[in-house]
Amino acid sequence: MKSSILAIATLAIAPLPLLADDNGGVDPALPVYESVSGISGNLSSIGSDTLNNLMTLWAEGFNGFYPNVNIQIQGAGTGTAPPAITEGTANFGPMSRGMREGEIQSFEERHGYPPTLVPVAIDLLAVYVHRDNPVEGLSLQQVDAIFSATRRMGAPADITNWGQAGLEGAWANRDITLYSRNAVSGTYGFFRQNALGDGDFKATINEQPGSASVVQGVSETLGGIGYSGIGYRTAGVRAIPLATEHGGEFFEPTGDNATSGDYPLARFLYLAVNKNPNEPLAPLEREFLRMVLSKQGQEVVVRDGFVPLPAVVASRQLELLGIE
Secondary structure (H helix, E strand, O other), X not given: OOOOHHHOHHHOOOOOOOOOOOXXXXXXXXXXXXXXXXXXXXXXXXXXXXXHHHHHHHHHHHHHHOOOEEEEEEOOOHHHHHHHHHHOOOXXXXXXXXXXXXXXXXXXXXXXXXXXXXXXXXXXXXXXXXXXXXXXXXXXXXHHHHHEOOOXXXXXXOOOEOOOOOOOHHHOOOEOEEEEEOOOOHHHHHHHHHHOOOOOEOOOOEEEOOHHHHHHHHHOOOOEEEEEEHHXXXXXXXXXXXXXXXXOOOEOOOHHHHHHOOOOOEEEEEEEEXXXXXXXXXXXXXXXXXXXXXXXXXXXXXXXXXXXXXXXXXHHHHHHHOOO
């Protein structure tokens, strides 16, 4: 059964409007950010590579309002975010997946309350092929049979060449070359859970340290296939349509298809933060999040190739954070 990303129970909001259209608009109901006085100091961010460009652009925008704030950003992978937030070595932990039970438990043992994950953008995890690859689309069962050694999504046989994925002619015997993120990546974890049914990747995957290098590898390999956030799409690759069930309808990775639940690999992108439920956020963290969830902040999301949040989602997050 398909489910809309915006119907995630933790948001506890309904009904929900459509996302901004795919021509780059943001929800006009989003608040316009206005600076406040007395903001200066240091902010640090450790976490997701997928969010690295977004964090950099947000930092530049924040510095436009507050030139006396110094912001340091590291994007080694989502797996580095929870310990950074837990140990206090970063103010923000960008994550391209939710926190795991062990990560939450470690934080709670240290601080006595759970970490806070703030949705800040929507990503469409895309499956990329070379731009000259004529494949119409793939089902999740086929994706699993291509990338996984375990085939938990129900494919009857392994897929190692493009003929087995339905291509003919010169493509029929062309071997498939696999590009993947590494295990510290939240994108790796999300893809493993949602496209491979928590199965195991094949030993033949070419692990890459970043999203851009996955896409570059596919663009340079005629038989290549890989996965990465939609914000990393380039002219050298195609983000192919996907079907939830084999033989089902293919859906392009678009904002509307994420909203409807038709595109199966949509996800929130998060900023993890240490927020004591009995205390307000520190001014620096408060204002950075207020800017990210504003009209200007979500315009940056669009500029970086991701999907902006509807105003109702942003408003709900500001309310949960105690930010007016």
